[in-house]
Each structure stands twice: as C-alpha cells, then as structure tokens.
Amino acid sequence: MPDPRFFEDLGPTSLGELATLTGAQLVGADSSDRRVSRVSTLAHAGPDSVTFLNDRKYAAELARVRPGACFLPSALADQAPEGCVVLIAANPQGAYALAAQRLHRPRPAGLDAIADDAHIEDGVVLGAGVVIGPAAQVGRGTRIGPNTVIGPGVAIGRDCEIGPNVSIGFALVGDRVKVLAGARIGEPGFGATVGPKGLIDIPQLGRVILQDGVSVGANTTIDRGAFDDTVIGENTKIDNLVQIAHNVHVGRNCVMAAHTGISGSVTIGDGAQFGGRAGVADHVTIGAGARVGAASGVMKNIPAGETWGGMPARPIRHWLKETAWLARMAARKAGGEA
Template identity: 30%
Template sequence: MKRTLAEIANLINGKLCGDYDENLVITGATGIALAGPSEITFAVDPHLEEAIACNAAAVIIQEDVDGFSKTCIKVKNPREAFNILLNIFKPELKVEKVISSKAHIGKNVKIGEDVAIMDFAYIDDNAIIGDNVEIYPNVYIGQYASVDENTILHSGVSVREYCKVGKNVIIHDNTVIGADGFGFITKDGKHTKVPQVGNVVIEDDVEIGCNAGIDRATTGSTVIGKGTKVDNLVHIGHNCVLGENCLVVAQTGLAGSTIVGHNVTFAGQVGSKGHIKVGSNSVMAARTGLIADVPENSFYAGFPARPHQEWLRIKANESRLPDMMKKLKLMEKRLKALEEKNN
C-alpha cells in the first residue's frame, strides 16, 4: 500500500507544514529510529528533537507545536493519526476462506458464509460458527459453543462447551475460554470438586492475548464485556463479570466473582480476592492487591490496595524509617533517663 504525502494529510485531517513535496510517495509508517526517507513517523514530547534529526519523509506532530524544522503534518492527536496509518500500511495476510479437509467438523454444526477453518481444527457437535470467522490450526470449539461473525481464533485457542464468543472478537494463541472454575469443597482434609456447569460469554469487540485463561462459571456466566481488552497471561476466575471497555494488563489475576464496572484499567500483576466489586472508571496501578470493594472513579495502588496519593505518601516515608527508628530509640533512652532521675 502506497500513499502520497498529500493523501496522508487528508486521511488524518492534518495540515502539511515545512518544505514538502505533496506528491512524495510514502511506503510505510514506523518508529522514529527506524523510519527511512519514504516512510512517515510521529512524535510527541519529549521526542520532538529526536524526530527533527530522523530520516523520515515527514513527522506527524501536535497542531500546537511551533518551530519544528522538518516536514510535518500537524494534527489534533498524533497517536490517533499514526494508528490510522498503521492500519493502512500494515501487511495484509491472505486467508483462504475454505474448510480444510484436515479439520474435524462434528454433527449438526452450523457454519456461516466465507469461513476459514484451517488444518487440525476440531469443531465439536452442535457448535455454531458465524459468517467471516477465521479459525486457525489446532483450535478447539466445544459442543454447543458459538462463535459469532468476523471473529478470529488463532492457533491453539480452546472455546469450551456452551461458551459464547461475540462479533469482531480476536483471541490469540493458546488461550482457553471455559475451563472449569477452581471450585472445591474441603472436608476432612480432602478436596471434592464442585461441578462447574455455567459458561463464559465473550461480548462483541473484545480482544484477548496469548495464554490467558477465562474460567467458566459455577452456575450462570463469566462475562467479558463489550470492547474490553485482555493482555497475555491473564487469569479471570469463575463468575467474574467485567464491564465494557476495560483494560486488563499481563499477569493480572481476578479471583472468582470479582465484579468490575465499565472502563476499568488493571495494570500489570494486579490481584483481587474474590467476591468484591470494582467501580467504573477506576485504575489499579501495577501489583495492586485488592482485598475489598473499590469505589467508582478511584485510582488505587499497593497491597493492601489504598488510594494512590495515600500510597505515595507511605512509600515516600518508607525510606525515612531507619532514621526515624534511630530518633525514636534515642528519645526512649532520654525518656528513660529522665524517669530514673525523677525517681
């Protein structure tokens, strides 16, 4: 895919500035350090000086930047503009919309139009596959499971029995949707399995990374809300419900029945105990340990989790603890001396 500089400016609603040739052909979009003379990049503070010296044909910058001495396109949001270009210039993968003779298709399976099912995929009995679905090698779709239109399941994904995957979903390699939840009754030192008879519902426009595990509910459904994005190596326990447009970063683990509102961000390695609620529009900093409910519009950090500003004050004082202990011991010594003197 190629575009002229003028076409690119039009696509991203930007204004060309500097010494430019609007007919210059642009062949790609990449980072500042990698960009060549036929490519475009973007820059925001503190990388503007670096961008001026780079080899790119042009740089996308914020519209209020002055004194930029290189050919540029000024826009309201450089990151959003660059994202548009990445979608234009990304390499197109050719996927043949056929059902491989090496795939297993069970009884009473319903398959829509323009579906790709690749080698060694296993579609079990009574599963439903919507239009334009892409199923890569070694994918397993269980009995009575459904995958809605325009969804992509990469190699090694398992969508277990009765689970439902919505439209425009992307699930990356080796993720498991609908393994049994971790439910046991312990009696006399022995653990007896609690049947996990619910399912998992993945709503529309969700993306899930590699090697994630989303467990089926004991009863009812574990739900991942519309537009939510889940990173690699995330565990979501049985009966969790995540609202719409959440971000769940790598190595986060949510224990069973954690209820999450809309637009919540879990940074890396966040952990939650089960049966708590996290309010909408909240952010959990990396390695936050949640042991109680979190109100809406909160920014929490630390273990146990607490408001971020409070956590910062605590961390700032931690480095002072050795000196504070010395002073405390000295005060105790002086106090003891005064008490002995008075006695």
Template identity: 40%
Template sequence: MAEPVFFPFATSLDFGEVASISGGTLPEGVESTRRIDGIAALETAGPADLAYMDNPKYTDALAATKAGLCIVSPRFADRVPAGTVTLVSPAPYHAFAKIMARCFPSALKPESIFASQGVAPGAIVHATAVLEAGVTVDPGAVIGPGAEIGAGTVVASHAVIGPQVRIGRNCSIGAGSTIQASLIGNRVIIHPGARIGQDGFGFAMSPKGHMKVPQIGRVIIQDDVEIGANSTVDRGASRDTVIGEGTKIDNLVQIGHNCVIGRHCVICAQTGLAGSSTLEDFVVLGGQVGLAGHLTIGVGAQIAAQSGVAGDVPRGARYGGYPAQPALGWARETALLKTLVANRGKKPGASQG
C-alpha cells in the first residue's frame, strides 16, 4: 500500500530565494542556486532539506544534522556542522514559518475535501442564503436562511451555518463546526468541531430552581482570527461577545458570554474564560488557565499555564499560580514552600550536611 502524502511540497526553492523570503543571510561564497526539495527536522533532514534551530535543547541535534541548509540565530551559527550551509536570521522560527507557508500552502487552513469551488451535491443551501462567487460548500454542509458568505470562503462537510449569519471572504469553516448568531470577518479560520454563537450559561438561580435567561447577544469575530478544534464561543447575553482581529485561540478553549477579547491575543488549549471577562490587546494565556468572570487582563499581560485568575491583572504584568499573582512572588513562595517541606522535622540548628 502506497504511503499517502497529505501535504504536498508545493515548490522547490533555491538558497537565494530562501534567504530573500526569510530575511536571513547566507555565508559568502555559497552557491545561491543550490535548491531545497524538502523541509525536515534536524534529526531527519538530508542534503536537499531545509531545517531550523533556535533552542539550546537541540544543540546536539544541530551538531549532528545532515540538512543542506539550516536557519539559526547568530548565537548558534558556530554549532552548524561543516556539511550544512548556515542561514543566519535574528528570528529563525519566524523565518522558518515564512518558508513553510510558501512550500506547504495547503497546510495553512482546512480546505475543501474536493478542492473545487461551488456547492457540492449533498450540501443544503437555503434559497434565501447569499453566496458570493467562489464560495465552496462541501457535501453535508448546511447554510441557513438569510446567511451571507463572502468569496473564497470554504465551508467544509457537515458544518452548519445558522440563519442570518454573516461570514466574510477567504474564511475557512472546518468540518462539523456550527455557527449561529455571529458576524465573522475576513480570513477567519474556524477549525473542525468548533461551536460559535450557542447559548451563554445564564440562569437566575433561586432555592426553588433556576430560571433560564434568554441570551440575545451576538458573537463578533474580527479579521484574521483563528479558532481551534472543539473550542466554544458563547454568544452574549444582552451585549456581544467580541474577539478582536488577529487573535489566535487553541483547541478546547471555552469563551463565556459577553467576553471581550482584544487584538492579537493568544489563548492556549483548555483555557476557560468565565462570562464578561475582558482581555485587552496582546494578552497571552497559557494552557489550562482559568479566569473568573467580570475581570480585566491588561494590555500585553501574560498568564502562566494552569493559573487561576480571580482578579484584574495590570498591563504588561506576568502572573502565575493559584490564585494567580505576580510571577516573581509566585516563584519565591514555591521555593520557600519546598525549603519548609525539606526541613520539616529537623531541629533548629541541626546540621544540614
């Protein structure tokens, strides 16, 4: 049985093109017309492959690599073996990403299973829906009444687009995802299984039972947002849930109703935002972070993985722990706790040797 190629190598590049695209610098005397025909990890790369390295943990792998060309930062340039050409870049990972995007464009976002435009047999598009030219709708997808979808957008199999939803141009709506009560901008990527615009968790609780509160807001997703597989974004209760342009949300993230997320935030997997939380621009939340409701995380703040945030975080701060606090204090408390545990039961003044 032949081994399938899921992401074909789209184009071969010569060393000069790689340097130009990445902004790196080749050593003098290197033949710029030499070509790369693949991209691989340091350990598996061969003479026709490109690799990159920017982490001290992989110094040994760099020293042993057989890659034809390797992108590295200046501090690792002298570790590249003699048989590998060094391409020095101040930001190797960004440079590598640019080359990957050029060589593997099909891996950038979910695509149509048929790779052809138009409405496929087996798709259901309501007569009142409006699809611009160049929209792709795969088998099993459902487009509801009054929905509007812009040119170049792909709606994958079994995705459901609810009534009156607006989706911009060149978006990718992953297989099995559902979208309702939402306005979505351009170049948005929604991965398979995501749920956008469902009820927020709103109940008026009492000793006699809990009364459901209608959730009448929307979800607003601005341009260039990416939402990972099986993540959920609840619609607002009486105002909108908003996700700002360029924000990247990992898999299995929960965004509660009325949350407002700023521009270019990064939210890692299994993080949960309770209702009415606000993230200002360029906030980073590590994996499994939990945010209480009705709080604000300031511009550029960073929260360490598995932290529990119970109050506002000032702009530019780095917090961690449970409950979350400034990272330096958290580290000191952790070190002190280890010392206290290690010394438990020892008599004062006893030898530590």
C-alpha cells in the first residue's frame, strides 16, 4: 500500500465503477459490487487490491498472490486464479493507471510555511523562506538552506546539511546526509502509457530512501519509485547533475561522477563506480565493485568487480583492443590514400 505519510487513500471503490472509469469489461455481473481499496503491482497484490498483468510469463506470480481483481488482456483472461475478478482491458497498464488515480493521491502541502504538526527537533537551523509541510520531521542539528521545500510526511535525520533551493518530497532521509543546492528528491519518475483518450501519466506511488551518510550533488534529481522505493545506500556519493530514475536500488559506498544517468529499475551493488556522463539502460544489474568508464553506455548486466567502457559498454580490455585496432586501420587507410 502507498505510504500514508505521503499519499491519501481515496478508496474503497467498486469494481463496477473501475470498469466504467477505465473502459474495461468486467467478467461476472455479480462482481460489480465487489470493492477494492488500493492498486498494487503484482508482487505486492492482495485480496483488497487491483493489479494488472500484460505478460504471460508472470501468470504464475498472479496465481501465487491471488489479488482481489486484475486488469488483463483478453488473451490472458484465463490466467486469473480462483477468487480474482477479471477486468478485460485493451491496455491493462493504462487501466491500472486510471484506477490508481481514483484510489490514491499525494497529500496536499498545506498553506503554512511551517506546518503546525511538523516536528522539528532542537538545534535545527532554517534559512529564510524554508517551507516544511504537514507531519514532516527534521532531526537535531540539521541545517536547511534558504528557499528549500520539505514536503508533507518527509522525515530527515540528524546532522544533515540541506542546501538552498532544494525540494524533498516522498522521502525518508537518514542521518548525516548532504543534499546540495538545487537538488530535487522525490519528484515523480517518468512513466506514461496509453489511455482511452491518449497518453496518461502512471501515478508514482513509491518513495525515495536516502540512507545514512549519503551525499547528493547540486541540481541532481532522484525520482521516487513507481510503487517500490528508490533507495540510495549508506555513504554513497553522488556528484552534480546526476539523474537517478524510479525504482533504482543503489548499494553502499558507490560513487557517481557528474552527468551520470541511471534508468529505471536498475540495481547497483555495493562499491560500484561511475565515470562522468556514464549511462545505464533500464532493468540492468551492476555488480558489486564494478566500474563504468566515463561516457560509457551500459546496455546489459555487468558482473561484480569488472571494469567496462565504450558504447555500448563491454569489458574494458575488449573495448581498448577494438579502439586500438580501429585507429590502426584508419591510419593504414589514410597512409594508402596519401
């Protein structure tokens, strides 16, 4: 379930209403009055939730979790387990997104600069123009720079340094964390799909977790999860102008140089290192202690401890050999033409 510190619960609602809202076909007229209270990804589904399935390879997972209802394409309607109400949709993910908008929404920021129910411990220093939302918490010894906005429900630990013009929302921040000027923590990750009338946003219902000792550079963006969390592990150091997308899990003691871009649902092991302007495609796993060269483009998994470079990235020795060979061939051709 989306964290109630950050999201309001708008349910429950009937499956008949969701079918009308999404244009889905409800299988079983007697199911119209059945109610669900939340949306959920397949991994977290339960009897009070509605989920979606696009791919037959996850049918076993659907049978295991037994959700209350599921949006399915007509070709997979027979994959629903007993007790799971089927809603047939041309685009199950789009129907799921509309259902999520009906059942959940972000908590409002409120009207006061410092909310009455915000909990600010002794020794906190707030710069001019700081905004702290309802039910937010700030730990002892933390300093927050001018014009920074701390959203509803956000928890910031002790002895943190939050720079000016930072925004932090939908986030849990540990102790001794540094967030430099202009960073954006917890904005919605990029997710869109086709709805009945064109493209629609997929609600991003997860959080950002910055563990103890993390450093986040100026103008860096870390998106909150689509449903699961985006997690930055202890003592990881992130440079300026880095983009980390939704659902990324970064291990402890990692280093990312400026302009690194990490796509959604990437998993990065402890101690991994990224040179400037490195890019990683979505759903890739970077092993512990792996190193990615500057300006490399990672398109597949990197085993632990290996160093890769190039575009597309491959083991560094292979890339260097290929580069040297190309240089020799180019030199021979130039010499022959001369």
